[in-house]
Amino acid sequence: MNPESTGYKRDVIIQTTAKLMVPFILVFGLYVMMGSEGTGGGFQGGCILAAAYILYVTAFGTEKGRVMMPESWNTFFTSLGLYLYDGAGLVAIILSLAAAQFLNYSAIWPLANILGIAEARGYMVAFVVDVGIGITVMAAFVSQFFDLAWKEKEEEKGE
Amino acid sequence: MKPESLVGLLMVLFLAALFVYVVEDVPAFGDKYSPANRYVKLFSIDAEGLTESLEAGKVPPAIKNEVERIGFNKENNFPTLEEGAYEIERNEEEGGWDLLIAEGELYFKEPLKYYFVKEEDGKLTIYRYNWPVRVLEKAEEETAVINTVTAGLADYRGYDTMFEETVIFSGAVCVILLMRRRGRL
Numbered sequence: 001m002n003p004e005s006t007g008y009k010r011d012v013i014i015q016t017t018a019k020l021m022v023p024f025i026l027v028f029g030l031y032v033m034m035g036s037e038g039t040g041g042g043f044q045g046g047c048i049l050a051a052a053y054i055l056y057v058t059a060f061g062t063e064k065g066r067v068m069m070p071e072s073w074n075t076f077f078t079s080l081g082l083y084l085y086d087g088a089g090l091v092a093i094i095l096s097l098a099a100a101q102f103l104n105y106s107a108i109w110p111l112a113n114i115l116g117i118a119e120a121r122g123y124m125v126a127f128v129v130d131v132g133i134g135i136t137v138m139a140a141f142v143s144q145f146f147d148l149a150w151k152e153k154e155e156e157k158g159e
Numbered sequence: 160m161k162p163e164s165l166v167g168l169l170m171v172l173f174l175a176a177l178f179v180y181v182v183e184d185v186p187a188f189g190d191k192y193s194p195a196n197r198y199v200k201l202f203s204i205d206a207e208g209l210t211e212s213l214e215a216g217k218v219p220p221a222i223k224n225e226v227e228r229i230g231f232n233k234e235n236n237f238p239t240l241e242e243g244a245y246e247i248e249r250n251e252e253e254g255g256w257d258l259l260i261a262e263g264e265l266y267f268k269e270p271l272k273y274y275f276v277k278e279e280d281g282k283l284t285i286y287r288y289n290w291p292v293r294v295l296e297k298a299e300e301e302t303a304v305i306n307t308v309t310a311g312l313a314d315y316r317g318y319d320t321m322f323e324e325t326v327i328f329s330g331a332v333c334v335i336l337l338m339r340r341r342g343r344l
Contacts, residue, residue, distance in 0.1 A: 089317070125310070126304060143334070147334050
C-alpha cells in the first residue's frame with residue numbers, strides 16, 4: 001500500500017516515542033484496572049488500555065494497527081468482558097445450589113474454603129469483575145475508533 | 160436578537176447561577192459529619208427521663224412511637240424498634256447512643272448502626288445513619304475488598320455496574336452496525 005493514498009506518512013520521532021510509551025501505558029492501565037488496592041477500577045483501566053492502543057494506531061497507521069488487534073479478536077473481547085461479569089454472577093448461583101441470588105458474591109465463600117484463601121470473594125471482585133469491565137471497555141473503544149478511522153478501498157479510490 | 164437565542168442565553172445564565180448556588184451549598188469537601196456521609200436529622204424531643212432508659216438499653220416508647228409515626232414502620236419495610244430486635248451502644252466520641260438493628264440479611268446477620276441519638280442541652284435529637292457509614296465501616300469485613308470504592312461499585316451495586324457495562328457493549332454494537340458497511344449501501 002503506498003503512503004500517498006491514505007495520507008499516512010512515516011515519522012521516526014513519533015513512532016519511536018509511541019513504541020517507548022505504549023508498554024508503560026499498558027502496565028499502568030493494568031495497575032488501574034485491578035482495583036483491589038490503590039485507585040481506579042475497570043472503567044478507567046479499560047480507557048487507559050484503549051488509549052495506549054489508539055496511540056499505537058495514530059503513530060503506525062490503521063493497517064499495522066489491525067494486525068496487532070484483528071477484527072475477530074476485537075469482537076471476541078467486546079463480549080468476553082460481559083461474559084466474565086455475568087459468569088461471576090452465575091457462579092454465585094451455582095456454588096450456593098440456587099440458594100443465593102444472581103451476583104450475590106457472598107455465596108462464593110465455599111470457593112474460599114476449597115482454595116484455602118480467605119479473600120477469595122475479594123479476588124473475585126477485583127480480578128474477575130473489574131477485569132471483565134476493563135476488557136469490554138477497552139475492546140468497545142478500540143472497535144469504535146477503528147470503525148471511524150477505517151477507510152474502505154472504494155472510498156480511497158473515490159477521494 | 161432572536162427570541163430563541165434569548166431563551167437559550169437565559170437558560171445558560173440560570174444554569175450557571177444554579178451551579179454557583181450548588182457549589183456554595185454543598186458541605187465542605189471531606190467533612191465526615193455532612194448529611195451525605197454521616198446521618199440525617201429526623202426529629203428532636205425533650206430528654207426528660209429518657210436518658211436513663213437509653214442507658215439501661217431500652218428505647219423509650221416516646222422515641223419509638225415518633226419514629227414509627229414519621230414513616231419508619233413495618234408498612235414501609237423498615238425494621239421496627241421492638242424489644243430484643245435492637246441493641247444500644249454508648250457512642251462517647253460523638254456524645255450519644257447508637258441504635259443497632261439486625262436487618263436479617265441472608266449472608267450478613269450482624270446488627271448495623273441504624274439510628275443515632277444525640278444528647279444536647281437537655282434535648283435528644285434522633286438521626287438516621289446513612290448508607291456510606293456502613294460502606295466505610297463494614298466494607299472490608301463484608302466484601303473482602305480493600306478498596307471501599309470498588310466494594311461499593313462492584314459488590315453492593317453490582318447490578319448497576321453490570322448494566323453500565325452492557326450500555327458500553329451496546330454502544331460498540333451500534334457503531335459496528337452503523338459504520339462497518341463493507342460496501343453495502
